[in-house]
Amino acid sequence: xxxxxxxxxxxxxxxxxxxIVPGLEAAEIIVRCNKGESVQSALDGLTGPATIVVTxxxxxxxxxxxxxxxxxxxxxEAYDPTQATIFVQGARRVAIKSVTVKGGLFGVLxxxxxxxxxEDSLIKETTSRGVVSNFGSSVIVNNCKIKDNTQxxxxxxxxxxxxxxxxxxxxxxxxxxxxxxASSARIGQDIAGVAAPNKITNNGICGxxxxxxxxxxxxxxxxxxxxxxxxxxxxxxxxVINNTILNNQAKGVEVSGSGHARIGTAENNQPGPNTIxxxxxxxxxxxQGSTAYLLNNQIKSNGLxxxxxxVGIYRASARLIGDNIIEANGGHGVEVVQxxxxxxxxxxxxxxxxxIIKQNGYSGILAWNSASLDIQNATVTNNAQNGIVLSLRSTxxxxxxxxxxxxxxxxxxHDGSSVARYSTDxxxxxxxxxxxxxxxxxxxxxxxxxxxxxxxxxxxxxxxxCPPIIFP
Numbered sequence: 001x002x003x004x005x006x007x008x009x010x011x012x013x014x015x016x017x018x019x020i021v022p023g024l025e026a027a028e029i030i031v032r033c034n035k036g037e038s039v040q041s042a043l044d045g046l047t048g049p050a051t052i053v054v055t056x057x058x059x060x061x062x063x064x065x066x067x068x069x070x071x072x073x074x075x076x077e078a079y080d081p082t083q084a085t086i087f088v089q090g091a092r093r094v095a096i097k098s099v100t101v102k103g104g105l106f107g108v109l110x111x112x113x114x115x116x117x118x119e120d121s122l123i124k125e126t127t128s129r130g131v132v133s134n135f136g137s138s139v140i141v142n143n144c145k146i147k148d149n150t151q152x153x154x155x156x157x158x159x160x161x162x163x164x165x166x167x168x169x170x171x172x173x174x175x176x177x178x179x180x181x182a183s184s185a186r187i188g189q190d191i192a193g194v195a196a197p198n199k200i201t202n203n204g205i206c207g208x209x210x211x212x213x214x215x216x217x218x219x220x221x222x223x224x225x226x227x228x229x230x231x232x233x234x235x236x237x238x239x240v241i242n243n244t245i246l247n248n249q250a251k252g253v254e255v256s257g258s259g260h261a262r263i264g265t266a267e268n269n270q271p272g273p274n275t276i277x278x279x280x281x282x283x284x285x286x287x288q289g290s291t292a293y294l295l296n297n298q299i300k301s302n303g304l305x306x307x308x309x310x311v312g313i314y315r316a317s318a319r320l321i322g323d324n325i326i327e328a329n330g331g332h333g334v335e336v337v338q339x340x341x342x343x344x345x346x347x348x349x350x351x352x353x354x355x356i357i358k359q360n361g362y363s364g365i366l367a368w369n370s371a372s373l374d375i376q377n378a379t380v381t382n383n384a385q386n387g388i389v390l391s392l393r394s395t396x397x398x399x400x401x402x403x404x405x406x407x408x409x410x411x412x413x414h415d416g417s418s419v420a421r422y423s424t425d426x427x428x429x430x431x432x433x434x435x436x437x438x439x440x441x442x443x444x445x446x447x448x449x450x451x452x453x454x455x456x457x458x459x460x461x462x463x464x465x466c467p468p469i470i471f472p
Contacts, residue, residue, distance in 0.1 A: 054074030055074060098121060105128045156179040228249065252277075294321065296323040310357075325355075328358075367394035369394070388410070399425035399429050410456075
């Protein structure tokens, strides 16, 4: 079964977490930890569904094995710091509400096919992970704060599931939310698909990491000021839509290890624009055999102190579908190294506007070391160096695009690179008003196609300076 289909089935099951088995009446049990009473003793005495209402601070490690239990209220500090403070083991329809959990190896651990809802709670200062969904478990975390844990905020592992809504994940020493090993997560949407954004901020590694054949839908969140990437996808897949990914110390979004991502477009191909801005390194990186679709994102002011690109494609393949604005990044707007960029809608059923690549600190687009570019609907303008640069036998096919007003040349080719422009193209590309050449070739590079200067005009240094055109 495909992982996304499996996720849907799991989510349907999770929808019944708050229900008690019909025909059984839930008992209400009051436990006063501040008077020396024990929550574990109450759990051990259960014979059916129950709501356990707790007051005071409980110095216990709880193990919940019973189905149909609601644990409400109380502060829990682990008696044995080497164990989980609350361990839900193999139980169904368990809800934990309005609790504070401090310390322990894990704050709340759900393991072995557990169905758990955790809401209105604070989980903090564990020696490992705040919340864990493990070994086929399914967990909803709603309106919680998961903070200051020594390793991860939330960990989803080994074919498990998570729905994370209306919560703050902050100050954890490792990654905020990690999803791995064929697990799935919905981060920022509830089970009905209603927006319920989270704030994932100031974590010690990544904001969100999706790895090892996992899948995540990451929708509508604020992911800021993390010490690593905002979103990291490695050997896994994710849909990243409607998020603000800002001020992270590495990349905004990174896709690596043959992973796949939709960034700014949902599974139904509808746009879900992200703002990916002011990250210290690249805004987006697609690397090491990965693929990605990018639609309708604002990728701005990344890499200002490091000279990094807005979008980096390294030994990978990406499609810029349209309506992306790649602006004012510290390095190149788009950088392609031994990779492939397809720009334009291709066979997508709608017609977006052009991708706009402007005002970047180096060139608009760089292709390096046998990179391949197919540019069909872009505006590359007013970049601090050239519009498009190709080097080391890289290739460019371009039409229906504008390369204008760049501070050096429009298109520059080095070291055996080539650009294909055909007189039969309609509409043609327009290379105009650049401050040096329109198109210039060095080191055995050449221009392929029709009339060399057609569509090239108004460039201050000259129009076309390339070897003779091949098959005019």
